[in-house]
Amino acid sequence: MTRPVTRELAEWTVSLRGDDIPEPVRAEGVRSFVNWLGCAVGGSAHETIDRGLDAVRPFTGTARAQVIGRNERLDELHAALINGISSHVLDYDDTHLKTIIHPAGPIASAVLAVAEPRGISGQDVLTALVVGMEVECRIGNSVYPDHYDRGWHITGTAGVFGAAAAVGRLLDLDARQMTWAYSLAATQSSGLREMFGTMTKSFHPGRAAQNGAMSAFLAKANYDSSEQGIEAPRGWANVASTKQDYDEILGDLGKTWEAGLNSYKPYACGIVIHPTIDGCQQLRAKLGDRIASIASVGLRTHPLVLELTGKKAPATGLEGKFSVYHAAATALLYGDGSPTAFTDEMVRDPRVTALRDRVSAQSDNAVHEDEVYISVRFEDGSTTELHVEHAIGSISRPLSDEQIVTKFRNQSIGILGEAAADELIRTAWQLEDHDDIAAITRLSAPA
Amino acid sequence: MTRPVTRELAEWTVSLRGDDIPEPVRAEGVRSFVNWLGCAVGGSAHETIDRGLDAVRPFTGTARAQVIGRNERLDELHAALINGISSHVLDYDDTHLKTIIHPAGPIASAVLAVAEPRGISGQDVLTALVVGMEVECRIGNSVYPDHYDRGWHITGTAGVFGAAAAVGRLLDLDARQMTWAYSLAATQSSGLREMFGTMTKSFHPGRAAQNGAMSAFLAKANYDSSEQGIEAPRGWANVASTKQDYDEILGDLGKTWEAGLNSYKPYACGIVIHPTIDGCQQLRAKLGDRIASIASVGLRTHPLVLELTGKKAPATGLEGKFSVYHAAATALLYGDGSPTAFTDEMVRDPRVTALRDRVSAQSDNAVHEDEVYISVRFEDGSTTELHVEHAIGSISRPLSDEQIVTKFRNQSIGILGEAAADELIRTAWQLEDHDDIAAITRLSAPA
Numbered sequence: 100m101t102r103p104v105t106r107e108l109a110e111w112t113v114s115l116r117g118d119d120i121p122e123p124v125r126a127e128g129v130r131s132f133v134n135w136l137g138c139a140v141g142g143s144a145h146e147t148i149d150r151g152l153d154a155v156r157p158f159t160g161t162a163r164a165q166v167i168g169r170n171e172r173l174d175e176l177h178a179a180l181i182n183g184i185s186s187h188v189l190d191y192d193d194t195h196l197k198t199i200i201h202p203a204g205p206i207a208s209a210v211l212a213v214a215e216p217r218g219i220s221g222q223d224v225l226t227a228l229v230v231g232m233e234v235e236c237r238i239g240n241s242v243y244p245d246h247y248d249r250g251w252h253i254t255g256t257a258g259v260f261g262a263a264a265a266v267g268r269l270l271d272l273d274a275r276q277m278t279w280a281y282s283l284a285a286t287q288s289s290g291l292r293e294m295f296g297t298m299t300k301s302f303h304p305g306r307a308a309q310n311g312a313m314s315a316f317l318a319k320a321n322y323d324s325s326e327q328g329i330e331a332p333r334g335w336a337n338v339a340s341t342k343q344d345y346d347e348i349l350g351d352l353g354k355t356w357e358a359g360l361n362s363y364k365p366y367a368c369g370i371v372i373h374p375t376i377d378g379c380q381q382l383r384a385k386l387g388d389r390i391a392s393i394a395s396v397g398l399r400t401h402p403l404v405l406e407l408t409g410k411k412a413p414a415t416g417l418e419g420k421f422s423v424y425h426a427a428a429t430a431l432l433y434g435d436g437s438p439t440a441f442t443d444e445m446v447r448d449p450r451v452t453a454l455r456d457r458v459s460a461q462s463d464n465a466v467h468e469d470e471v472y473i474s475v476r477f478e479d480g481s482t483t484e485l486h487v488e489h490a491i492g493s494i495s496r497p498l499s500d501e502q503i504v505t506k507f508r509n510q511s512i513g514i515l516g517e518a519a520a521d522e523l524i525r526t527a528w529q530l531e532d533h534d535d536i537a538a539i540t541r542l543s544a545p546a
Numbered sequence: 547m548t549r550p551v552t553r554e555l556a557e558w559t560v561s562l563r564g565d566d567i568p569e570p571v572r573a574e575g576v577r578s579f580v581n582w583l584g585c586a587v588g589g590s591a592h593e594t595i596d597r598g599l600d601a602v603r604p605f606t607g608t609a610r611a612q613v614i615g616r617n618e619r620l621d622e623l624h625a626a627l628i629n630g631i632s633s634h635v636l637d638y639d640d641t642h643l644k645t646i647i648h649p650a651g652p653i654a655s656a657v658l659a660v661a662e663p664r665g666i667s668g669q670d671v672l673t674a675l676v677v678g679m680e681v682e683c684r685i686g687n688s689v690y691p692d693h694y695d696r697g698w699h700i701t702g703t704a705g706v707f708g709a710a711a712a713v714g715r716l717l718d719l720d721a722r723q724m725t726w727a728y729s730l731a732a733t734q735s736s737g738l739r740e741m742f743g744t745m746t747k748s749f750h751p752g753r754a755a756q757n758g759a760m761s762a763f764l765a766k767a768n769y770d771s772s773e774q775g776i777e778a779p780r781g782w783a784n785v786a787s788t789k790q791d792y793d794e795i796l797g798d799l800g801k802t803w804e805a806g807l808n809s810y811k812p813y814a815c816g817i818v819i820h821p822t823i824d825g826c827q828q829l830r831a832k833l834g835d836r837i838a839s840i841a842s843v844g845l846r847t848h849p850l851v852l853e854l855t856g857k858k859a860p861a862t863g864l865e866g867k868f869s870v871y872h873a874a875a876t877a878l879l880y881g882d883g884s885p886t887a888f889t890d891e892m893v894r895d896p897r898v899t900a901l902r903d904r905v906s907a908q909s910d911n912a913v914h915e916d917e918v919y920i921s922v923r924f925e926d927g928s929t930t931e932l933h934v935e936h937a938i939g940s941i942s943r944p945l946s947d948e949q950i951v952t953k954f955r956n957q958s959i960g961i962l963g964e965a966a967a968d969e970l971i972r973t974a975w976q977l978e979d980h981d982d983i984a985a986i987t988r989l990s991a992p993a
Contacts, residue, residue, distance in 0.1 A: 147769070154760075154767040158621045160605040174605045250780035255733075279746075286699075286746055287753065289736040291772075293780040299726075299733055299771040302764075306734065313601075317749075320601040322594070324746040325738075333697035333740040 104330040104345045105285075109277035111352050112234065112264045117226040124359040125531070128229040131193060133527045134363045134503050135203035136167065138192045140523070140543065141438065141510025142185035143168025147298040147417075151184055151305075163216035165540040168514050175212040176309050179262075183208035183305030187254070188298075189438045190420045191367035191510070195232075195360060196468070196494055198239035198253055199370065202361055204304035205258025206231035209312040210265045214536045219269060221533035227265040229358045235261025236357035238329070240347035242340035247292075251339060255290025255303030260329075262311020267318065275326075276318040282328025283314035285335035295369075296410065296418040363503055365492040366436030368420040371404045374471035374490035375423055379430030382475065382485055390431055392478045395457045398423065399472040402462040409460070412452075419446040428454040437509065469493035515545055551777040551792045552732075556724035558799050559681065559711045564673040571806040572978070575676040578640060580974045581810045581950050582650035583614065585639045587970070587990065588885065588957025589632035590615025594745040594864075598631055598752075610663035612987040615961050622659040623756050626709075630655035630752030634701075635745075636885045637867045638814035638957070642679075642807060643915070643941055645686035645700055646817065649808055651751035652705025653678035656759040657712045661983045666716060668980035674712040676805045682708025683804035685776070687794035689787035694739075698786060702737025702750030707776075709758020714765065722773075723765040729775025730761035732782035742816075743857065743865040810950055812939040813883030815867040818851045821918035821937035822870055826877030829922065829932055837878055839925045842904045845870065846919040849909040856907070859899075866893040875901040884956065916940035962992055 120128075142148065143166070152166070155177050162171075164178035167185060172178070186192055186204045195202050210227045213219075239257040247253045263284040267277045287310040290303035318324070328334050329348070336343040366376045375398055383390060398404075400423070410422040419425045419441045428451045429440040445451060466472065469490045476482050489495035498506070504524055511520040523542040526533075533539065567575075589595065590613070599613070602624050609618075611625035614632060619625070633639055633651045642649050657674045660666075686704040694700050710731040714724045734757040737750035765771070775781050776795070783790040813823045822845055830837060845851075847870070857869040866872045866888045875898045876887040892898060913919065916937045923929050936942035945953070951971055958967040970989040973980075980986065 150767045150769040151764070154764045154769055158607040158623050158763075160607050160621075174607075176605050250785035252733075282741065282744075283746060283749070286702075286738045286741050286750070287736050289734050291733045291775070291780060291782060291785055293772050293775060293778045293782075293785075294729065294733050297729075297771050298769050299730060302730070302769075303733070316605075317598070317601045320597045322597040322601055322745050322749075324744050325740050328738070328740060331740045333738060335738060335740075338697035338738055338740075 101330050102345060102349065103327060104348055105281050105327050106278050107349055108234065109281055110274045112230060112267060113272055113274050113277050115230060115353065117222055119353060120226065120229055121356065124229060124356040125225060127359045127361055128225050129528065129530050130363070130500065130503060131203045131232065131361045132207060132225065132228060132530055133507065133524070134193055135186050135207045136527050136543065137507030137510050138189065139182050139186040140168040140514055141191065142188040144514055145188045147188045147301060148181060148185055150298065151181055155180065164212040165215060165543055167543045170544055175216065176312055178212035179209045179308040179312050180305040182212065183308040184301045187304045188301040189367045190369060191364050191438060193361050193363050194370045195236045195239065195357065196362055198236060198243040199247065200236055200239045200257055201254045201304065202232040202235055205254065205307035205311060206235060206261045206265050208305065208308035209262040210269065211536065211540060213266050213269050213312055215540045217269065218535045218537065221530040221536055223269070224536050225530055227268045230268060231261035231265030232358040232361065233356060234264040237348045240357065241344050242336055242342055245342035246340035249340070250292050252290035252292050252294065252300070252303050255307045256288045256339065258304055258307035259284045259288050259311040259314070262308045263314040266312045266315035270315050270319045272315060272318055276321070278326050279322070279324040280314045280318035282324035282326070283317055284311055285328035287314065288335055288339065295407070296421045298417065360494065362492055362494055363498045365498060365502070367438040367441055368426055368436070369408045371401065371468060372408050372423050372426045373492055374469055374487045375400065375427050375473070376430040376436040377490045378471050378473045378485050378487040379427050380434050380436065382473065383431050383434050389477060393431070393454065393457065393475055394478045395459065395476045396427055397474045398427065398458065398460040399463045399466055400460055401466045401468045401470070402464060403468060405460055405462050413446045416442045416446055423460055424455045424458040425451065427458045469495070519546060548777050549792060549796065550774060551795055552728050552774050553725050554796055555681065556728055557721045559677060559714060560719055560721050560724050562677060562800065564669055566800060567673065567676050568803065571676060571803045572672060574806045574808055575672050576975065576977050577810070577947065577950060578650045578679065578808045579654060579672065579675060579977055580954065580971065581640055582633050582654045583974050583990065584954030584957050585636065586629050586633040587615040587961055588638065589635040591961055592635045594635045594748060595628060595632055597745065598628055602627065611659040612662060612991055614990045615992070617991055622663065623759055625659035626656045626755040626759050627752040629659065630755040631748045634751045635748040636814045637816060638811050638885060640808050640810050641817045642683045642686065642804065643809055645683060645690040646694065647683055647686045647704055648701045648751065649679040649682055652701065652754035652758060653682060653708045653712050655752065655755035656709040657716065658983065658987060660713050660716050660759055662987045664716065665982045665984065668977040668983055670716070671983050672977055674715045677715055678708035678712030679805040679808065680803060681711040684795045687804065688791050689783055689789055692789035693787035696787070697739050699737035699739050699741065699747070699750050702754045703735045703786065705751055705754035706731045706735050706758045709755045710761040713759045713762035717762050717766045719762060719765055723768070725773050726769070726771040727761045727765035729771035729773070730764055731758055732775035734761065735782055735786065742854070743868045745864065807941065809939055809941055810945045812945060812949070814885040814888055815873055815883070816855045818848065818915060819855050819870050819873045820939055821916055821934045822847065822874050822920070823877040823883040824937045825918050825920045825932050825934040826874050827881050827883065829920065830878050830881050836924060840878070840901065840904065840922055841925045842906065842923045843874055844921045845874065845905065845907040846910045846913055847907055848913045848915045848917070849911060850915060852907055852909050860893045863889040863893060870907055871902045871905040872898065874905045916942070966993060
């Protein structure tokens with residue numbers, strides 16, 4: 100007899116009180132929120148958002164929720180979609196390193212959009228966000244890595260459960276309704292890794308936010324569903340993965356917290372490239388003018404680097420985010436790993452393409468995901484080497500609050516203006532102090 | 547080098563002219579449309595629709611598309627969702643027997659909703675419907691049975707491609723946009739068989755219609771995506787199935803037509819039960835009062851019957867649709883296989899539950915899907931047997947146009963009234979004569 104995973108998870112989801120979440124986990128939740136908000140502002144000017152808005156604008160209902168970083172307002176479900184896309188389109192958001200889930204996007208995008216017209220407090224928003232991320236990451240753990248290896252984009256496929264959990268709390272679902280919401284999420288879980296490098300990658304956290312929210316709204320209306328959508332013989336875990344470890348979902352639930360393990364990206368690209376960028380930036384500082392006489396660069400990396408980011412000749416900025424060669428070249432030449440290193444112009448820059456073609460990479464199972472060995476050969480035959488043991492932004496070298504603020508400012512000042520950006524940052528850090536989340540949403544649009 | 551399946555399919559989708567479809571296939575398309583419309587009217591009064599509408603009403607945009615059988619109007623995407631649910635909730639719609647796809651629901655629900663506010667002609671609606679069903683069934687063939695066996699509800703997972711195709715035609719996508727639309731559909735493909743017996747089963751064709759339409763609207767706005775979402779190493783077919791036969795998609799495309807193989811359900815339940823109901827109705831006619839002295843009923847059936855419809859003690863009407871025991875009992879006692887045989891009341895009827903418990907079933911690989919052997923033992927020890935070689939509604943014994951009309955009338959008179967139901971039926975058969983599809987949609991709501 101299988102344990103009733105869906106129902107037990109639902110019971111926990113609706114019965115937890117905000118006070119039950121340990122203070123360090125709530126604090127990490129605030130960091131997740133601030134980092135996510137900065138990314139959503141920063142991504143909002145990307146043409147992906149213009150096109151997405153063109154597509155959905157004719158269908159939006161009453162404009163009750165803010166599109167972050169823009170002047171548009173949409174109904175809650177469409178705002179969740181667009182904000183989820185904005186927060187992920189630059190690949191600059193956050194990472195649960197055990198699963199490569201980008202946790203906040205699917206959850207915060209749904210929570211903020213649903214909370215705003217309901218005047219929900221910052222404390223309840225934070226609780227919903229943390230619970231949602233916890234559910235998402237635990238469900239991810241239960242099927243990782245098999246599920247991801249098969250080709251599912253786990254941020255979308257696990258994110259929809261987290262969004263259902265978070266919105267389910269905001270709507271005060273009872274345990275049975277929450278069980279249905281999880282099954283409605285299970286049956287909408289989707290997103291393929293094949294979409295990496297296109298606008299459809301960031302569609303995944305957006306759609307997960309929207310679909311998870313819809314699951315909760317349907318369940319609230321007593322639209323019924325399976326009571327074991329996760330664990331049934333033909334439930335989600337069995338259909339979408341060869342591994343199913345339900346202890347990862349229910350074990351020590353409420354005692355240990357995956358949501359407290361979030362990390363924040365220092366670079367705007369696939370996380371597995373980060374050690375390489377970190378190392379190339381260090382080499383640039385060390386080598387100075389000798390960069391111009393590099394004959395070749397050799398990388399020895401974790402195998403996922405080539406599997407995920409092996410594009411030799413990216414044609415667009417979005418493709419550049421999945422080219423370790425491009426990332427190494429921009430870091431060596433310009434010291435840049437921010438969004439400006441991954442524009443359509445930068446992937447066509449002649450200096451970048453010339454150096455990119457001299458970069459090679461080799462997989463090594465002995466190299467960890469946050470590690471890289473770099474060897475450089477110069478035209479005169481001399482060489483230099485560098486080892487990054489733990490990349491910046493990894494769990495061993497987390498971004499400080501100050502670094503999160505700097506990242507937020509760099510992304511948002513061009514969109515909101517300096518004073519407004521700083522006010523938004525200050526207000527976002529005070530998330531738990533606001534009686535009404537509108538205190539934040541009204542500052543997230545340009546004046 | 548894999549053939550560019552997604553792109554070749556897209557090129558065919560956008561370049562086909564209505565005249566290229568053979569007349570018998572167009573005629574089957576009209577039968578599919580009429581049958582679908584009757585089911586959408588018939589299902590519209592189910593409480594599943596009330597609850598679905600309660601959930602989505604707050605989010606609907608401009609009310610430009612008719613909810614069939616109801617007085618509500620919604621935006622196109624939400625109308626597609628609700629009409630897709632209505633047309634499938636009674637499990638009374640249609641079947642592509644090679645794949646057990648219910649073809650019209652995901653396609654017609656999207657087409658009608660998008661066509662209405664655009665004043666599109668009946669001929670173009672029919673062409674879009676046929677193309678959509680063709681794409682859906684061919685994609686289904688390419689992964690069936692492995693994909694279905696794994697637990698995917700293929701009406702949802704393949705339906706989303708068909709809806710994207712059909713709406714892509716209505717929006718005049720170019721070939722590249724249609725390629726993106728297919729990849730956007732691929733990354734949204736979802737729906738689990740675990741949901742059978744709940745309101746979430748019929749959510750699948752509805753959501754497939756909505757998601758497929760959204761894929762086309764996004765592509766129209768140049769929201770880009772993979773150009774090989776179906777066949778890439780981590781594309782849909784590889785991720786969601788162990789079988790990938792791309793000849794089933796591209797072979798003889800435009801020459802042989804899966805859309806011409808649609809069949810229409812005579813009974814309102816899982817298709818694999820149909821031979822049993824057919825046989826039990828025949829036995830009832832033959833046995834008369836002796837039905838009351840039945841001691842036991844033995845069924846020898848195709849293995850899918852027990853796998854899909856083995857619920858021993860269904861608690862709701864929707865669960866009853868997945869109980870071969872319940873279906874046999876209602877057919878023997880009341881001669882009924884229509885929606886009234888699968889209500890919450892009927893599954894609690896003491897006569898039905900008493901007889902249901904005396905029905906047993908046995909799987910036999912030698913029995914075809916449209917076949918059944920029934921043996922009845924009476925209290926006095928005597929026995930009788932019956933063999934159904936091809937159930938009514940199967941490809942060998944298709945419903946006639948008159949039977950489709952009778953089915954439509956039985957479902958719709960109680961909702962629209964007799965005169966209005968007959969006018970809608972007459973107008974629907976003349977699909978190709980209407981310059982504006984509104985001629986049909988305005989008759990599909992109660993006066």
